[in-house]
Amino acid sequence: MDFEMYEIHMSDARTELLTPSTRVTAAFHAIVILCAQLGKETLGQACAAIRLSAEDLRCVQALDNWRKPEPPPMSPDDAIALAERVRKNIGESLC
Secondary structure: OOOHHHHHHHHHHHOOOOOHHHHHHHHHHHHHHHHHOOOOOOHHHHHHHOOOOHHHHHHHHHHHHOOOOOOOOOOHHHHHHHHHHHHHHHHHHHO
16 A cells, blocks of 8 residues: 555644644545545445444544534544544554
């Protein structure tokens, strides 16, 4: 699995000079990039395939449904932690 684009987006998510909404968006894009590599048709199908917890699934859905200019549904740190859990679950699913 190619993690280069994931890492680029996560770097943006961790950059505190960016706005919180930009950082959350970058973390969400990292999640989408990971899930797209699973070859599923939808983000929901990818999340089901990697067996995310109900809470993490709810958080991914909240990010997917979030529309600017509304405030992000979570903090940048929470979005980063979510993206890291998604990556971990994908790694465990592929083993």
